[in-house]
Amino acid sequence: MTTNDTTAGAVSGENLDKLNANLRKVEELTQRLTQVLTHRSTHNTALDGPNQELFAKAATAYWHEAFREPAKVLEHQLQFWSKSVTHFVEAQQALASGKLQAPADPGPKDRRFANPLWDTHPYFNYVKQQYLINADAVQQAVDDVSDLDPLEKKRLAYFSRQIVDMMSPTNFLATNPDALEKAVETEGLSLVQGLENLISDLEANNGELIVKLADDKAFELGGNIATTPGKVVFRNKMMELIQYTPTTETVHKTPIVLFPPWINKFYILDLKQQNSLVKWIVDQGHTLFVVSWVNPDAAYADVGLEDYIEDGYLTAIREAKAICGEKQVNAIGYCIAGTTLSLTLSLLKQRKDKSIKSATFFTALTDFGDQGEFAPFLTDDFIDGIEAETEAKGILPSVIMARTFTFLRSNDLVYTPAIKSYMMGETPPAFDLLYWNGDGANLPGKMAMQYLRGLCQRNELATGGFDLMGHHLELGDIDVPLCAIACETDHIAPWKDCYRGVQQMGSKDRTFIMTQSGHIAGIVNPPSKNKYGHYTNDDLGLDHADWLEGAKFHEGSWWPRWGRWIKKRGGAQVPARTPGDSEHPVLCDAPGTYVAVKAKP
Structure with missing residues (x-):
């Protein structure tokens, strides 16, 4: 035997010892795994x-x-x-x-x-x-x-x-x-690290397996994510109202109030300076208010859509008008918040309240006649299960919704990340979008069932009307100028279904824009990236296929096009407004406190 052979044998034996040591660590971790699965x-x-x-x-x-x-x-x-x-x-x-x-x-x-x-x-x-x-x-x-x-x-x-x-x-x-x-x-170390990752994910979700998609230690709200300067100027049981600090000497008279979805957190629109729609709107010379919704627990079991409208939409609009000394606001609703904005507009129409000057909808479904990729989850057996879950817990836990959404793209959002984390022992990437994706919110039991039964399953709003708050709310009541942005490959709110809902609205002034990409990337599409283009067609009397065939394609982001649209409805220039006033003292800095509350199963 040569010296080299002896050395090779020694190294091989050393590597085997390391492998066996790492495998023993795996055995030790099984106790921790058993503990979390037992409880x-x-x-x-x-x-x-x-x-x-x-x-x-x-x-x-x-x-x-x-x-x-x-x-x-x-x-x-x-x-x-x-x-x-x-x-x-x-x-x-x-x-x-x-x-x-x-x-x-x-x-x-x-x-x-x-x-x-x-x-x-x-x-x-x-x-x-x-x-x-x-x-x-x-x-x-x-x-x-x-x-x-x-x-x-x-x-x-x-x-x-x-x-x-x-x-x-x-x-x-x-x-x-x-x-x-x-x-x-790695002499088995990757398996040890993978098991550590698996157990950590199980522990984080009380035994539910939700694969962590991003390194949550890499981000700090208000530190390196959600950093646009602003102040919380109002708070109630449903939301915090953030007024953002102006960056221009003058602003348009009519403020904008943006309602994000409460299934996730608002900072998807303020991930970082380079792609922040919040910052971009402020930089265009608008007074911007953003609602940051509460992350509900079991105490919110009886909170319904009427509470989101009364203590969310109507209250935010009232306080924004009071702070700015204006009679109207321009409203934006994203996803489910856009659906609820349509309910609010019908309600205000019937009350003869003209507080909303114009409405913008981001990927908002109002006609659920074609349920698309969500159809497998909107049959009675599944909804009955959700109803039993909400009755038992008072909420629809965020982990249930997260699992549903991720399995719509299981190879990309479940199996590939699981392989990297649990088999390869890799740390999830420091990716702000995926961090946000994992920072979900619970839904109140009553609200979840109103939405799933009345709007999704029975499609009441688009087929006769939706009864709420003593009113019969209909899409035809919506008569303010509106702009709707939908996304070409959106699997959550398919563009053709968003389009069909807009067609039923009563507004004479309607603009519809279809942007490339999906539910998030299509909306978070800053002009500086020059990544995704968009389509426009003024004839909304066509069916969706003919609309697209006759549509004109435009290179680049839809933001500047919408910016010109909202500018026409922004009113004259006035001196920039410092957040809050004597009746609305600053409660804390943006992004506020509600956004930091993590969902608990």
């Missing part, structure tokens, strides 16, 4: 997926299809069998040849399988290709089911896809080359 908070099991009735109906429909068109079903079955057997034979032939190599055709590209070993290593290539064959077979089987209600088939397709995505070989250590390579490279 985990529970939720209604109906929220975990569809009841067995859906799959029973699907199976029955599939067999009906087999009896009605046996040739088609058999053809698809034989294709699956043929592909699987051929794949197995090719793998056997490769092994028999004595060459440890994958076939020349590595199979279709999929970003989950970026590691070269998926194409070059026979074991990983075999696993990958068989998984893709299986996935295609499941998809084909779902497509073959025709004797099923369209909504139920949509749910079947969604949950089948979830099962297929969950079973990807990348999600398991033994069949993930990236994770295996990292484990060997």
